[in-house]
Amino acid sequence: MCTTCGCGSGETRIEGEQQEEQRRAGRSGAATPRAGGTAGVAGMDTHVHADGTMHSHPHEHVHDDDGRGHGHPEHRHHHAPGQEHEHEHVHADGTRHAHRHDHLQGLDHDHGHDEAPHRHEHVHADGTRHAHAPDHDPGHGAAHAHAPGLTPAQMVRIERDILGANNEIAARNRRRFEDAGILALNLVSSPGAGKTTLLVATIRALGSELPLAVIEGDQQTSFDADRIRATGARAIQVNTGKGCHLDAAQIERALAPLAPVDESLLFIENVGNLVCPSAFDLGEAHKVVVLSVTEGEDKPLKYPDMFAASTLLLLNKVDLLPHVDFDVKRAIEYARRVRPGIEVLQVSATTGTGMAAWLDWIRAGAAAARERRLQTVAALRRRVAELEAQVARGR
Amino acid sequence: MHEMSLAEGVLGVVQESVRGHEPCTVRTVRLEIGALAAVECDALRFAFDVIKHGSVAEGAALDIVHVPGSAWCMQCSRNVTIAVRGDACPECGSWQLQVTGGGEMRVRELELA
Numbered sequence: 012m013c014t015t016c017g018c019g020s021g022e023t024r025i026e027g028e029q030q031e032e033q034r035r036a037g038r039s040g041a042a043t044p045r046a047g048g049t050a051g052v053a054g055m056d057t058h059v060h061a062d063g064t065m066h067s068h069p070h071e072h073v074h075d076d077d078g079r080g081h082g083h084p085e086h087r088h089h090h091a092p093g094q095e096h097e098h099e100h101v102h103a104d105g106t107r108h109a110h111r112h113d114h115l116q117g118l119d120h121d122h123g124h125d126e127a128p129h130r131h132e133h134v135h136a137d138g139t140r141h142a143h144a145p146d147h148d149p150g151h152g153a154a155h156a157h158a159p160g161l162t163p164a165q166m167v168r169i170e171r172d173i174l175g176a177n178n179e180i181a182a183r184n185r186r187r188f189e190d191a192g193i194l195a196l197n198l199v200s201s202p203g204a205g206k207t208t209l210l211v212a213t214i215r216a217l218g219s220e221l222p223l224a225v226i227e228g229d230q231q232t233s234f235d236a237d238r239i240r241a242t243g244a245r246a247i248q249v250n251t252g253k254g255c256h257l258d259a260a261q262i263e264r265a266l267a268p269l270a271p272v273d274e275s276l277l278f279i280e281n282v283g284n285l286v287c288p289s290a291f292d293l294g295e296a297h298k299v300v301v302l303s304v305t306e307g308e309d310k311p312l313k314y315p316d317m318f319a320a321s322t323l324l325l326l327n328k329v330d331l332l333p334h335v336d337f338d339v340k341r342a343i344e345y346a347r348r349v350r351p352g353i354e355v356l357q358v359s360a361t362t363g364t365g366m367a368a369w370l371d372w373i374r375a376g377a378a379a380a381r382e383r384r385l386q387t388v389a390a391l392r393r394r395v396a397e398l399e400a401q402v403a404r405g406r
Numbered sequence: 407m408h409e410m411s412l413a414e415g416v417l418g419v420v421q422e423s424v425r426g427h428e429p430c431t432v433r434t435v436r437l438e439i440g441a442l443a444a445v446e447c448d449a450l451r452f453a454f455d456v457i458k459h460g461s462v463a464e465g466a467a468l469d470i471v472h473v474p475g476s477a478w479c480m481q482c483s484r485n486v487t488i489a490v491r492g493d494a495c496p497e498c499g500s501w502q503l504q505v506t507g508g509g510e511m512r513v514r515e516l517e518l519a
């Protein structure tokens with residue numbers, strides 16, 4: 012990822028991680044778009060190449076008027092003497108060869124990516140030195156494969172999930188929750204559907220009954236965590252920065268300071284977004300999607316992935332139904348088109364309507380999580396007893 | 407949507423996979439993207455172009471193989487093809503569909519040179 016423009020991940024802030032704060036505070040050259048259509052950000056950028064070498068060079072990003080264009084228009088590489096470098100050359104007769112060579116004293120040179128075929132002098136292992144204009148791709152990589160004898164192209168089947176890294180961490184989180192008998196719920200919705208108000212009401216109702224903790228996800232501010240903490244519950248705010256969703260690694264990091272107790276409830280309030288959080292497993296037992304009646308009843312069809320990923324649909328703000336044009340029946344029908352069998356509860360977090368059913372749903376889930384843990388512990392005890400008996404027989 | 411995160415995921419998989427093949431250049435990264443995976447392929451290409459600079463995949467082209475959405479219709483007991491979640495069964499019109507494929511987001515293979 013480009014650390015200069017900050018696109019993508021890498022902007023996460025988790026409360027209690029001072030080290031992270033210091034790292035951010037020490038970062039210089041923040042990207043500040045200039046007024047007008049084009050924003051240019053010049054700064055030093057350090058690239059780590061695949062082979063582990065690192066080099067720094069100035070470069071500029073140009074953001075076009077439409078916000079789409081974003082590239083490295085000019086980008087010069089300096090090959091210093093003594094740096095080893097691999098190159099693939101296509102000779103005039105069409106043969107292609109690859110080899111590794113050093114930029115020896117006197118052969119250091121600069122070139123930009125745009126200067127596609129550039130002259131290149133190098134020294135072969137036998138000491139011969141020759142120069143030629145290689146016909147190589149302007150968008151060449153840092154490591155030009157050129158070991159002698161390497162086939163020109165090699166297909167490597169990998170068959171790996173793009174989100175595999177996230178899913179591995181999510182599986183680790185899930186295992187941790189299951190081992191501890193924790194019921195983890197991932198609350199998702201568009202912004203303003205009432206997740207935080209619903210959580211506050213839920214915590215007030217269940218707080219004396221069950222130990223609970225909250226992970227709050229927002230791009231910026233700790234407003235939501237502050238609202239949760241005002242109820243007396245423990246909460247950690249995760250600021251995703253540029254990120255539009257929480258990912259499993261952020262949850263794993265937040266779990267360290269939060270340290271939820273065994274047989275407790277963990278609510279994860281995701282970033283308000285009906286799109287992206289659907290793709291990211293956090294290790295939760297269930298995604299619970301909150302849809303408020305002030306939104307359109309067609310949202311389940313407009314944003315089907317989120318409804319397809321959720322076990323429970325909470326139709327929130329039902330106290331406002333007399334004042335809005337919202338067809339409850341149709342909303343439920345649409346949700347069941349994308350996920351046949353999705354459970355639906357109608358609630359109002361502000362008036363308390365329907366909250367009892369939601370609380371019972373949570374209680375049942377928490378009891379099931381505890382039960383699974385007891386079964387696991389009982390199974391482990393039996394296994395330990397069997398092994399001890401085996402050892403005793405062996406004596 | 408989250409294409410930048412996905413592009414980072416792709417690059418991560420590529421970087422891990424080329425270990426042991428080095429020195430090498432990645433010419434093509436072939437992905438399998440399902441119709442129901444909620445991935446905007448143009449945005450993914452754009453994001454990948456931005457983040458590949460300075461990496462082993464700097465010169466790599468992204469080749470996206472599209473996988474159609476498929477589902478099992480509980481009413482007519484048939485495998486059917488759907489374009490988006492929430493589509494009705496093209497055979498009998500039922501909404502009782504269990505999605506069986508099309509959620510793929512996978513790096514299938516790399517072409518190395």
